[in-house]
Amino acid sequence: MQKIRNFSIIAHIDHGKSTLADRLIQHAGLVNDRQFRDQILDNMDIERERGITIKSQTVVLSYKSKSGEVFDLNLIDTPGHADFSYEVSRALASCEGVLLLVDASQGVQAQTIANLYAAMEHDLTIIPVINKIDLPSADIEMVKEQIDHDLGLDSDLAVLCSSKEGTGIEDVLEAVVARIPPPAENSDKPLAALIFDAHYDPFRGTIVSCRVFDGKVRPGDLIRLMYNGAVHKVEEVGFFRLFRDPQPELSAGSVGYLIAGIKTVADVRIGDTITMDTNPVEARLPGFKDVKPVVFSSIYPISSDEYPSLVDSLEKYKLNDAALIYQKDSSAALGQGFRCGFLGLLHLEIVQERLEREFDQAIIMTAPSVQYQFKLNDGTELTVENPQYYPDPILIKNSAEPFIKATIIIPERYMGAVMKLCLERRGSNPRIAYPTTARVEITFDMPLAEVVFDFYDRLKTITQGYGSFDYELIEYRDSDLVKLDILVNGERVDALSIIVHRDRAREWGLQVCDRLKEEIPRHNFKIAIQGAIGGKIISRSTISPFRKDVTAKCYGGDITRKRKLLEKQKKGKKRMKMVGNVEIPQSAFVSVLKARDE
């Protein structure tokens, strides 16, 4: 056990976490240069493209230290986004230490701090690492000062490296060996293993990533998942070395995988404890939470005959993403579809992109919604995340929406613009701190609904990319909520309805009316687009009809030509959604969700 180290790398987005992981792997000789693919741990296309880690991966590095001893270093990769903070916390719970990575030119950012707190909560050894020291804009002194002041760590202990150039990698590995404590020896106790991740393999079922804290587990053992008491027979255990490396056993302190005929990832819960059926532990390892979705949206196929294929794709997708929940939904405008719950907006975008890219689905997603709470006059309490189920307003006694604590770190010069943005988004109770000179940390209480659209994009824009943002859910607060409907020639387009704060309804209504006006082509009749709360119209726009659309001549050869044109238009019309007589292109549904370019 003295030769094992379990650690994670944590960082703000883009600070070079995946690149550092690649370097460590390469340095440990796990892959040769020919096999080497950049950012080996991010093995989904979308992860590589966006440069973010969605599913965490684990790998064992065999490292021969300067002292000549060989260590097994378990690198537990973590997702780098607030949406996946629970997964991060479970990964951290499996470690004894972390590398806290800071970009040498950008310095400490909002997620750096959030990650630091998470690591502290688990009482981990924290090794600050300053990355990207090769950049011309690198300011190591500034970053060291931030490490001292913002993070309260000893900057003298910070390791300097450049993952890109490969400098300082040895120092990082040496620091891991020297400073992170080995896991405790508890192999004689009853089995307690923490599940921190799960992947789906079409041939083996669910591959459970776990950290064994107490006891040991071998193939043939009957294990029990404490969450639901399900008993499974272990088929295989082993270590991750970019491929699965079977072992005779996993003993206390080790990190590895376990295959036990578990069908889907939804059958396990991240954070759950695995124990022995015959000799179970009494209590679960601490920190288990059943993650609940916070953002909701409906998914519809563009063309209704693609519905069966969407059903199939969602089922397959779900095999590997237990966090996504969905149920059938239907819309008069868009037909059959699904109401889906996501961990956050990024999770939503990832699901959307993967469905489109990996499963080749052409889909329309409705405006994301949070979960609202309504108390009715008769005492009933309702939770509503789908505008379709907004209760009759005269029955509502009280309504409430989820609030977050938003933390934003920016260079001081952007403070005015960011304050304005937050106040526009109903931010309240601002707290301002100056951790170091010229940088501001602003904390706001804000409705979650205000950030699920385009808050982060807007923040990036107004701070020219310097703004960093993190949030945590705090509580439900009373709020004056209304349902805003969009009418096209008097007909309600149910897929465009949203629940919104009364003060924000008009602005949203105007925006949707304008967007639809741009996207819906002219027809041979006038089209009125209206935003309405109940019977009250609060915004409108009009699409004037085209005046003339007729071919002058139609003789012999023209007839076939004209028919072919109509056939083409008819095909195009299939991809349109009809509301009454109005053809609404898919782009219109997408455009209403796009960031406002103010």
Next chain:
Amino acid sequence: MNNRQNHRKNPGLYVHVPFCRSKCLYCDFYSIASQTSIPTWLEAVQREMRLYGEDCGDEHRGKFQNFDSLYLGGGTPTILSERDLAALMESARKYFTFSPEPEITIEANPDSLSAGKLQNIRDLGINRISLGVQSLDDADLKYLGRTHSANQAVKALEMIRFSGFTNISVDLIYGLETQNLRGWRKTLDKILEFRPEHLSCYQLTFEPGTPLGKMKAAGKVRSIGDKLEAAFFIYTSRYLEREGYLHYEISNFARATELTSCHNQKYWTHTPYLGLGPSAHSFYSGTRWWNVKSVKKYCQLLAEGTPPVESSEILTEDQLDLESLYLGLRTSAGIDLNELGADPGMSGALAEMQRTGLVKISNGRIKPTRKGFLVADSLPLMFQG
């Protein structure tokens, strides 16, 4: 569903004469400015007639009989000499049979007519002349690349009437940059002095590939825009209806029901028609085919005894339905209510179209209004959920 019965109706015969003195800038029909190949063309047309006529074993033999219309179109058919025209008519009568009083039309340009020629044309049994006047404003004529003057056109009309023709059609074009509503009305007024039995008033279209189309693409000329085009269209329709004309198709007006073009209506109702000559289209019972678009190739193929057909299509039921729908909605007769499916979405669409004044229903037919005519291209798909 509809128009299927029409394949039993008398067919129409079309002969394409692809020769012109010079090409007009807007024209999208196939023609060539050289006349040297007229003799070989004539010979080829006669061969093609024989292919479809009774004494030969072609697949279409016998299908096309008892024509009640013959249309000599172009190009400029009056470019043919009196002898060539006579030979053409003689062959047509030799290889095909005609109903007792067929409508026989020849297209003519003002600068290709003389009193003698007109007399000759009448003697050949041609009883209808479609004169390409286009405008009675010299600036318009120049813009269009016409080789005659307004004065020549007026003289030609006088001559035609004087020769005793009782069925005259005049082609006009509106919506030119050089034209305003007042100028257009002057042209109409002058034309109406001759009380033509039939008028075709086309809105100028910039067809890609034509000189005018290219000039538009290069930004040298412009369309007048859909607002003004709509104004011209409505004005023309109202004005001519007040003058006693029936606006029976988007671009066609007739002084009485029996003066509507018998031949052209075959195109709009899936009635069989046989087109001879390069680029001509034919239709028979759900099949449409068309000839090669080259005089040279056309003559070569026929010299080898091969039908000069470039391609053909067999229309599916859906395609026939779609064509009936859109062609019907281009005419004042409209479409039979029963031709629409019983789809509830359909009746909703129909109600909406009535409400917005695009169509009206009378005698069990859906008839486009003047406003409906204006947007006729967009009507058919409103019925196609």
